[in-house]
Amino acid sequence: MTSEITNALQGEKLRQLLRYVSANSPYYQKVFRETGIDIASIQSPEDLKRLPFTTKDDLAGFNDDFLCVPKNRITDFVTTSGTLSDPVAFYLTDADVERLAENESESFRCAGGSEEDIYQLMTTIDRRFMAGLAYWMGARKMGAGMIRVGPGAPYLQWESIQRFSPTVIIAIPSFIPRLIDYAVANGIDYKASNIKSIICIGEPIRNPDFSLNELGKRITSDWDVKLYSTYASTEMGAAFTECKEGKGGHLNPGLLILEVVDEQGNVVSEGELGEVVVTTLGVEGMPLLRYKTGDLCHVYYSPCACGRRSTRLGPVVGRKQQMIKFKGTTIFPPALFDILDMVKEIELYQVVVSKNEFGNDEITILLPLQLQTAVFKEMLYSLFKSRLRVTPSLEFITAEELTFRIYKQEKRKPEKLVYI
Numbered sequence: 139m140t141s142e143i144t145n146a147l148q149g150e151k152l153r154q155l156l157r158y159v160s161a162n163s164p165y166y167q168k169v170f171r172e173t174g175i176d177i178a179s180i181q182s183p184e185d186l187k188r189l190p191f192t193t194k195d196d197l198a199g200f201n202d203d204f205l206c207v208p209k210n211r212i213t214d215f216v217t218t219s220g221t222l223s224d225p226v227a228f229y230l231t232d233a234d235v236e237r238l239a240e241n242e243s244e245s246f247r248c249a250g251g252s253e254e255d256i257y258q259l260m261t262t263i264d265r266r267f268m269a270g271l272a273y274w275m276g277a278r279k280m281g282a283g284m285i286r287v288g289p290g291a292p293y294l295q296w297e298s299i300q301r302f303s304p305t306v307i308i309a310i311p312s313f314i315p316r317l318i319d320y321a322v323a324n325g326i327d328y329k330a331s332n333i334k335s336i337i338c339i340g341e342p343i344r345n346p347d348f349s350l351n352e353l354g355k356r357i358t359s360d361w362d363v364k365l366y367s368t369y370a371s372t373e374m375g376a377a378f379t380e381c382k383e384g385k386g387g388h389l390n391p392g393l394l395i396l397e398v399v400d401e402q403g404n405v406v407s408e409g410e411l412g413e414v415v416v417t418t419l420g421v422e423g424m425p426l427l428r429y430k431t432g433d434l435c436h437v438y439y440s441p442c443a444c445g446r447r448s449t450r451l452g453p454v455v456g457r458k459q460q461m462i463k464f465k466g467t468t469i470f471p472p473a474l475f476d477i478l479d480m481v482k483e484i485e486l487y488q489v490v491v492s493k494n495e496f497g498n499d500e501i502t503i504l505l506p507l508q509l510q511t512a513v514f515k516e517m518l519y520s521l522f523k524s525r526l527r528v529t530p531s532l533e534f535i536t537a538e539e540l541t542f543r544i545y546k547q548e549k550r551k552p553e554k555l556v557y558i
C-alpha cells in the first residue's frame with residue numbers, strides 16, 4: 139500500500155470515527171463540548187493534533203463514559219493488565235471481536251504464518267484477557283490450526299508438541315528457557331520438534347538496535363527457532379508484529395492511526411524515541427482518540443526491506459510510568475531484566491521497586507537462596523556496574539517463596555516486577 143492510499147483510507151476511517159464518537163461516546167461528547175472542537179475541521183490524520191490526548195487516567199476515571207453502545211450489546215468483557223494501577227474495563231462488541239480476529243490473522247501473516255501452520259498457544263485465553271482469544275481467532279481466520287495449552291505446564295506443552303506437531307509457539311519469551319530446561323531434564327529431544335518460530339508477546343527480545351537482547355540470545359543459542367516480537371495492548375485492540383526482517387513491529391494502518399510523540403506532544407522523526415499514541419479505527423464498543431499508551435519506542439517511517447511501507451515500532455524501551463530514578467541514573471525495568479537474563483544460573487527473579495525514606499527509588503532483586511554465595515554476588519554486582527553504572531540490592535529467599543511471589547494464581551502473567 140502506498141502512503142497516499144494509506145492516508146486517504148485513514149482519513150476516511152477517521153472522519154467516520156469522529157462522527158461515530160460525537161454521536162455515541164459520552165466521554166468524547168463532553169470533550170468536544172468543553173473544548174469547542176468542531177469535528178468537521180478534522181479531515182486527515184495530520185489534523186488530529188487539534189484534539190487533546192486521552193490519558194490512562196481519563197480512561198480509569200471515566201471508564202464507562204467511553205462506552206458507545208448499550209451493555210447488552212457487549213460480546214466480550216475484558217480488563218487491562220493493570221501492572222501499575224487498577225485494571226480498566228474494556229468492552230468489545232461482536233464487530234470488535236471480529237476486528238481482533240482480522241488484526242491477528244494479519245499479524246500472523248506478517249510473522250511468516252500461513253494456513254499451513256499449527257500454532258500452540260502458551261498464554262491465558264480466559265481471565266478477562268484479550269490477547270489469548272485474539273490469537274485463537276486469528277489462527278482460525280487465517281485457516282491455520284491452534285492448540286490451546288495455556289500458560290505454564292511444561293509437561294503438557296511438550297506432550298502437545300510431540301503429539302500434534304505444531305510449527306509455531308505463541309508465548310511470553312521468558313517462559314521458553316524454562317521449557318527448554320524441562321525438555322533437557324526429562325530427556326525430550328526438543329531440537330527434533332517441528333517448531334520453526336516463536337511469537338514472543340509481552341516482553342522485548344531485542345535491543346533498540348534490533349540485535350537480540352540477552353533473553354533472545356539465550357533462546358536462539360539453545361534452539362534453532364526464529365523469534366518474532368509482537369507488541370500490543372488491550373486499549374489498541376491491534377498489534378505491531380515483526381516481519382522476517384526483525385526491524386520493528388509493523389503498524390496495521392487500517393486499524394490504528396499511530397503518533398509517536400515527545401514530551402511536548404510533537405511527533406518525533408525517523409529513528410527517534412517517543413511515546414506511542416494511538417487512535418483506534420473501526421472500533422464500536424470503546425473507540426479511543428489519541429490515547430497515550432505510556433510506552434516508549436523508537437519509530438521508523440522508512441519502507442521495510444520486506445516490501446511493506448507501514449510505520450514500524452522498535453522494542454518497548456520502557457513505560458513512561460515505570461521510569462526509575464536510581465542513584466542519579468534513569469533506568470527502565472527491561473534493562474534490569476536483560477542483565478538478569480544474561481546469567482544462566484538465574485532461573486527465577488523478581489525486581490522490587492520501592493521508595494526510601496527520602497522519596498527516592500530503591501531497587502531490590504529477589505533471587506533464590508541457593509545462589510547466595512560471595513562469588514555469585516560479586517559477579518552480579520560487577521555485571522550491573524558495567525552495564526548500568528549502578529548496583530541494586532540483592533535479597534535471597536527460598537525458591538519456593540520466590541516462585542509463589544512470581545506466579546501468583548490471580549495474576550495472568552508472571553510478575554517479574556513489583557512496586558511496593
Ligand SMILES: [Zn+2]
Pocket residue numbers: 380381382383388442443444445446
Ligand atoms: Zn517488514
